[in-house]
Amino acid sequence: MNPVSTITPPSLTVSGATSMSLTCPFPREMPSRTKLVATLGPASESDEMLAKLILAGVSVFRFNFSHGSLEEHAERLERVRAVAKQLQANVAVMGDLQGPKIRVGKVPPPGITLRTGQDVSIRRAVPEAFVADDGTAVFGTTYEQMIHEVRAGQRVLVNDGAIRMLAIEDAEAMARGELRCRVTVGGLVTSSKGINLPESDVRAPSLTERDEVCVRFAAEHGFDYLAISFVRTADDVRVLKRLLEDCGKGKGEDRIPVIAKIEKPQAVANIDEIAKTAHALMVARGDLGVEMDIAHTPIAQRLILEAAKRYGKPAIVATQMLESMIKSVMPTRAEASDVATAIFAGASAVMLSGETAVGRHPALVVETMRRIALEAEAFTIERDSVEPSLPAALDAPSRRQAALAHGAWHLARDLGVKAVACWSQTGGMARNLSRSSMAAPVLAYSSDFRWTRRMALLSNITPILAEPPSTGYLADWTDQVEADLMDFGWVDPGDHVLLIAGKPLGAPQTTSAIAVLEVGNRATGFRAHDR
Structure with missing residues (x-):
């Protein structure tokens, strides 16, 4: 690999008060609500191509530990981080463990x-x-x-x-x-x-020796997510969580969230317990379609997505989404419908594998997927306004935040807000707003770069890396949100914006208040709250 070269980014720096330092991808172009995951490989590892992929809409890069050495993955990670920094984009990286293949x-x-x-x-x-x-x-x-x-x-x-x-x-x-x-x-x-071996009771351990080495590598290098392959029961997920705890990445703000890849019939049968235990799910249709009757695979996909929604977890749909574009410049009609159908069914993210790893047109395939996602989302928003339900199995702090997001959904719908902004230090409120399926886009602010990157997987969330106002006033944060949204071109004077925050800004689990901002009206938002 060549060393990372200097990239002149487009005009991505946002305006605002000197008390806050912000970064945000795609400020003048509305991102798709559905997040796009791209697998890295020889076709996409150059700094120029990484920049194109990020600007085309990639929110998460997948590192496939089934291929390549850890030294190669370290070089790619350094490249991704450098390019994302130059483009001022919050981009997550996901390590995908090979598992007992x-x-x-x-x-x-x-x-x-x-x-x-x-x-x-x-x-x-x-x-x-x-x-x-x-x-x-x-x-x-x-x-x-x-x-x-x-x-x-x-x-x-x-x-x-x-x-x-x-x-x-x-x-x-x-x-x-x-x-x-x-x-x-x-x-x-x-x-x-x-x-x-679809019908056999395979007793292979959920993590191989190679997987354990990769987990420690991911922990040492600050990966944002880890995906565990060939999950059969929730215990397999717990094994990875315990290993991450041993690495100092299992709890608290340093924890690496675990994605359970559902690719065996046993996992579909145990989907509720797995959904409760994992931080996110992946519909890994490659092996899933081999392990079970191909005619049942679409039903399994629906069951997995429903479980993710039931427990309020992000869900990624993967494998052969736009596979013909490994060579072709256009997807098949069936592939376009497949991407849209996943979005209609509630996928938080859709993933590209060989299309971006070894394909001829990595940036084009991402842009194509983004266009399909935007069309599907516009259709869904126009037709559907279903009141969200609170996820199952929430602890008390999580239930309070979920209830606040539930109330915000009603306010946003009744007021016809053009955007929602929240302070979400460790992603809790952002996750709740993401699962509520608001029609308006959501900006999620945090001063913790680890969590702005992790929020990149959440549907309809645009993470913003920011320091709280030096005054500590929610009124000053209101001013900043208004300035950002105007600068992005997402709102006009007179539009309504929903603000969700708490004091002190920058502390986890302090969100407790909602305010309505009328753009251009100095008496609205949190401006009268603490002055």
């Missing part, structure tokens, strides 16, 4: 082609796959315990289900410590292809 062992090139009806043997300690004299294809695996966990009649899928086999009864093979299968759909098997 089961893979085929080494296969000699160009691979072994399996035929329908052929027998396959999966064995321990196979340095390289081969075809035995009796025609049986013999493979090793990265998870040898599967030999004892797969039962006769259960499916064994290779290469995302392109190759299909059934385990067969063979007492002698079991005694020798091998798993015998018969091919039902053949194809070419090459090294390290994934193996899925």
